[in-house]
Amino acid sequence: MEDDPTLRLRVFDLNCWAIRYLSKRRQERVRLIGDMLQQEGFDLVLLQEVWSEQDYSDLKVKLGGYYPFSHYFRSGVIGSGLCVFSRFPILDTLLYQYSLNGYPYMLQHGDWFCGKSVGLQVSMWKSASLLLGSHQLHAEYCREKDAYLPHRLVQAWELAQFIRHTSKAADVVLLGGDLNMHPEDVGIRLLRGWTGLRDAFAEATHFEVSSRGGAGSQGTPRASHQPRHLSQGCEDGCTLVPNNCFTDKSELLPFPLGIRIDYILYKAISSFMVKCEELKTTTGAVPGMDVPFSDHEAVMATLHIQRQGEAASATLSTAGPMLADVVMEARTEVGVGLRVAQQQRYSSGRMAILALLLLLLQAAAALGALAGLDAGQPFPKLSFCLLAFLAIGILLLATGLYLFHTMEVKMLHGTEEQMRMVLQVLQERP
């Protein structure tokens, strides 16, 4: 890098769906992923949903020869599931936990327990430093009635703020992961607009739809002159496709081609220029096997990094008015979430008070009975006892919910406030 001012960087990103006991054919798939990474020899590998530390350790042993540096991020009850393998030294790591990440009582969704977070790594090859993030935002369980949208927006905002504040001394910023957002969603527009990150898929010079990947083999014009093996992928760069045997077909019904929710994003900070030369995705089953690597498709980008004399121009300032619109839109959604959270806080507070009143009433009745003030038939002891336990249970639960929703209200309010401040700055700018 010191002598040669250019570098080709091959980046691999995959949501591995490796949940112990729950993910189908997990061990087989992790082994296949390891084999492929060993053969392909990428420069940087970002993996999500590697929930078992054992799987990480196995991969580490297997890949140690080609990727001497790696890191596994620990957080939450289960872990973050994030790990990185690198050909370049990892100099430092930082964990950022989102302030909102779903609800602990939505056990079936489980996001709360995973402690989703941003892993930051600073790698360096000779004189250029790279800020690298691998991460996963809160999943979307129902697109039509998406209760988690405000949480995901808060996460997108915090992620964008985190990148803005930590990336200033880097030469190149790279972010890969399962963002759980469609390309046109407000969250992704917010993240891209506020950080200036570019979408490798949208910027790729070469991308060709594989014959296996979608409705047919329609090469996009920008890729028509490329040999097939170099630049194949699912149509529209989708990473959740009907072609994959593990995806939920009913979820993908409104999207016959699939959806794109896994991304590689990048930008150059200082006197560097980054271009995406090529983008590929996997296309369902591993060639020659009946199983894909994961329920998501992997995203693979080849970036061309070039040192140049002058500092890169800020992409942010040009997009001022458009950015203000996106922030405004996001703020409206966060505001909606805030009102819902306030309503839920109110409901759980009322429930707690009712349970408390019931308990007090029972205590008074019991005291009355003890003092011999019984009028008429006594209440059956067993039912009385059951009722008291029920009241205690509801009181505890409702208090817990009240505290949780209070925290949610604070965070949504805080984010709304931050967005308001940014809007003011954006609108004051000429």
Place this chain on the structure above:
Amino acid sequence: MEDDPTLRLRVFDLNCWAIRYLSKRRQERVRLIGDMLQQEGFDLVLLQEVWSEQDYSDLKVKLGGYYPFSHYFRSGVIGSGLCVFSRFPILDTLLYQYSLNGYPYMLQHGDWFCGKSVGLQVSMWKSASLLLGSHQLHAEYCREKDAYLPHRLVQAWELAQFIRHTSKAADVVLLGGDLNMHPEDVGIRLLRGWTGLRDAFAEATHFEVSSRGGAGSQGTPRASHQPRHLSQGCEDGCTLVPNNCFTDKSELLPFPLGIRIDYILYKAISSFMVKCEELKTTTGAVPGMDVPFSDHEAVMATLHIQRQGEAASATLSTAGPMLADVVMEARTEVGVGLRVAQQQRYSSGRMAILALLLLLLQAAAALGALAGLDAGQPFPKLSFCLLAFLAIGILLLATGLYLFHTMEVKMLHGTEEQMRMVLQVLQERP
């Protein structure tokens, strides 16, 4: 600043102890703080433990004329209690929540509910940018048997990492707050060593002990030529002193002069030089009143910031071997905490399994009774029911504890790992 290469920056820091319903004479004290801030006219004011948003709003209205910019950080159930008033525009804010912050079941300590966090603000006056942090680490409740030490060390480490990663593009970094650590504690040595921050008290050119602040009016040599009103403070710069009517005298018994746990720390990043010209603390009761501003003393520093041609030298590299010792010490403490957390996780897991077994046993007995397999005297229904509820209660509680301690183990383990990585880098350095 553009024309004049020097700037005198007056910084005020105070833990306000303004907890609604709990803090004594809160409203009166907040009013006094507001009056004093208005009169004194600092450049930057960092306040902690302003738990009531109403108090913040009142202060904002009162101080709006002199401090046109302010921000209140919202987080946790109660809030973060952190707010900042500034004469300079606040351009951006970022909230970093520590991954560990005490135990939710230690209600009497309450740290868990407060969502302690780092508030980052980027102010700018003409061409120089300032990174400003105001924050509070987990309180120390018992120095001899400090169960929270590992949590506080994880926080100190995360804070240091946060500062390192976010400060690279700033000109000056300023950190003020109640760190809940004595100057010689491993946490503060870790924070200072790993970030290169300097302690305003230790660096101050002028500091003189007030006649009211300690055992007597012994001016330190470095201040003997200074007029008294300019440079007064409690002996050793203590911020929890026996002289303050709100401090717990029994806690301060081993420290007759008091303890110093509130700090103003600073460093210059790029081509700036920062010196602490003068440091002051309040000394118990407000002059002419019978009440102090808070149970903590305020710290006031006058910093002299000068632009210079060459970039400031890194203070980090010189302290390599010493820093390695500190990181090693901290890692040992975190390791101790890790083993305690693992033990607690094991205990709560065992408890949960026992409760589950009891429930299963009861279910089997109940089924047996229903099927008419009763041998001998039946178990009284009420006791049977009470026992079942008890078992359910213990099961829920123990499961909650298990999840919590699992999270704690993950975070302590992750921090230990990070420290190990840093140690490796430090030791490899010549």
